[in-house]
Amino acid sequence: MTSTKKPDLGRALKFAEGAENTSRLTVNLPRDLHRKFKILAASQDKTMGQMVEAWIRREVE
């Protein structure tokens, strides 16, 4: 008897990308602010996501 379970594609994708146990946060920013933030992150050799996560950690912890 073989398994009848359906593959959990979303979980597999998250695991593949090392993003298991994470939740996505979507923020709408004015285009100009988004561009400035992107330049700022690049100038520090970071992604925008890394900078946002660091800021949230500081606020929360």
Add this chain to the structure above:
Amino acid sequence: MTVYAIAQLKGGAGRSTIATNLAVGLEDAALVDADPPQYSAAAWAAIRESDSPRVIAAATHRELVQAVGLLAERHKHVVIDCPPRAAEITRAALALADVALVPVSPGVGDLWAVQDLVPTIEAARAGNPGLIVRLVWNRLRPFVRAEVELQDQARRDLRIRPLPVALGYRAAYAQAFIKGLSVLEGDNAKARDEMQALLIAAGRLKT
């Protein structure tokens, strides 16, 4: 529906040989060749004079996940031929798989590569606790003492159990592959019998 991932970080261990033979031997199976840029299994399918098994090439982990999602609705078995890298594709394959088969040739390099794969297997099990993992000894010469000793050593050193069936060192595998065939379709009785035994042993893992 059962997903088999054929995973090993060392090249030349027999991943595509085992993947293509499993895909031919398992009932209603499809094969995903997730080993770019070689795509050995897809090349094997291209020279094969049959549309079965269905073979899809996946260049990225996203394409692999999409392919398995598609094939899982249409086939009883999906076999994934993984790349020799602990990259996103292998991680996705292990997250999707019910059974991971890890081919090993009797050389210490293959066993070191298995040890390098273990952390990825353990991480995959956190989200896929039902994942069954077995070594598959390939190109084994049971009359060579050093190879038997290596098997014993692997049994002691590795936490992954071997399948009770090993594939021998036979030209029949390469000869079948180059014609787009499985040894199950060839005339070498020893190769055919041991592949049949491997299919039974692999199938029992899910019963």
